[in-house]
Amino acid sequence: xxxTEIPQGVPMLEPAxxxxxxxxxxxxxETAARKIDPTPLHLAYQACEAIxxxxxxxxxxxxxxxxxxxxQALAALYAFARIADDVADSARPSAAxxxxxxxxxxxxxxxxxxxxxxxxxxxxxxxxxxxxxxAEPLFDMLQAFRSDxxxxxxxxxxxxxxxxxxxxxxxxxxxxxxxxxDDADAVAESDAVCTALQLTNFWxxxxxxxxxGRLFLPLGDLxxxxxxxxxxxxxxxxxxxxxxxxxxxxxxxxxxxxxxGITRRVPFALxxxxxxxxxxxxxxxxxxxxxxxxxxxxxxxxxxxxxVRIAAGACLGFDG
Numbered sequence: 343x344x345x346t347e348i349p350q351g352v353p354m355l356e357p358a359x360x361x362x363x364x365x366x367x368x369x370x371x372e373t374a375a376r377k378i379d380p381t382p383l384h385l386a387y388q389a390c391e392a393i394x395x396x397x398x399x400x401x402x403x404x405x406x407x408x409x410x411x412x413x414q415a416l417a418a419l420y421a422f423a424r425i426a427d428d429v430a431d432s433a434r435p436s437a438a439x440x441x442x443x444x445x446x447x448x449x450x451x452x453x454x455x456x457x458x459x460x461x462x463x464x465x466x467x468x469x470x471x472x473x474x475x476x477a478e479p480l481f482d483m484l485q486a487f488r489s490d491x492x493x494x495x496x497x498x499x500x501x502x503x504x505x506x507x508x509x510x511x512x513x514x515x516x517x518x519x520x521x522x523x524d525d526a527d528a529v530a531e532s533d534a535v536c537t538a539l540q541l542t543n544f545w546x547x548x549x550x551x552x553x554x555g556r557l558f559l560p561l562g563d564l565x566x567x568x569x570x571x572x573x574x575x576x577x578x579x580x581x582x583x584x585x586x587x588x589x590x591x592x593x594x595x596x597x598x599x600x601x602x603g604i605t606r607r608v609p610f611a612l613x614x615x616x617x618x619x620x621x622x623x624x625x626x627x628x629x630x631x632x633x634x635x636x637x638x639x640x641x642x643x644x645x646x647x648x649x650v651r652i653a654a655g656a657c658l659g660f661d662g
Contacts, residue, residue, distance in 0.1 A: 390421035415469035430490035439491035479512035510540035534601030584634030
């Protein structure tokens with residue numbers, strides 16, 4: 343449950359048309375790994391778009407409203423994040439996950455230096471170079487994934503926000519760079535929206551995360567609510583847990599409000615995407631608040647009609 347996660351059910355408008363699935367080459371031995379990936383660039387981007395299409399609810403990479411070159415670049419960024427996130431969230435031992443993330447960082451460095459080892463990094467290398475995108479956020483993202491791989495907990499709200507700066511805000515900043523948007527207000531608003539989306543996903547996934555030993559609720563907030571980790575799913579603590587979830591949702595909604603202005607600072611096509619994402623994220627957050635502790639047992643998502651209404655509203659200029 344790491345970087346770039348957008349709450350499931352958030353509409354991303356129209357997905358790209360189907361393309362043939364492209365197999366991503368597995369890691370090879372060190373001698374072969376020193377070679378540059380021979381995959382043609384258009385097939386490398388298709389490999390990224392195939393990954394993006396399978397998870398298109400989670401990242402705005404597939405809209406017809408975006409020009410092809412930017413859609414491809416976003417798909418490459420998303421594919422990189424998806425692969426690393428899946429490693430961090432895997433069931434393998436923590437040490438094995440951390441070792442694999444180190445390998446991914448080595449692959450990223452090689453891609454930046456012009457020797458990408460597989461199709462995903464071939465597309466990513468081209469996207470970074472073609473659009474003159476900064477690579478530093480990708481390294482920040484990997485650092486956040488290492489926290490996931492350690493199954494880290496967060497003592498305070500500020501600690502959780504610091505994690506989100508690496509896990510979510512990095513992608514928002516890359517998207518702004520892709521569109522040449524660099525003013526300070528836009529960056530601050532983007533950070534607020536990306537953090538809010540990441541937090542919404544945490545609250546939406548409280549139950550599944552608890553089942554696999556993950557907890558993103560700040561430990562200090564649990565203490566103040568008089569709730570222990572093992573009490574969260576206990577019906578005898580329903581009132582305290584519901585109040586705790588309400589507290590976190592209220593703080594998250596404030597972040598959405600703080601970031602709403604971003605839709606007025608970006609090009610029209612991206613603004614449509616962002617309005618849909620904002621509205622969908624806030625709708626999921628509202629469902630979490632209404633369920634309270636029950637969200638742990640019944641994960642909320644948006645139905646088809648709700649997603650259609652949100653997408654239509656985004657096209658008409660509403661962001662929820």
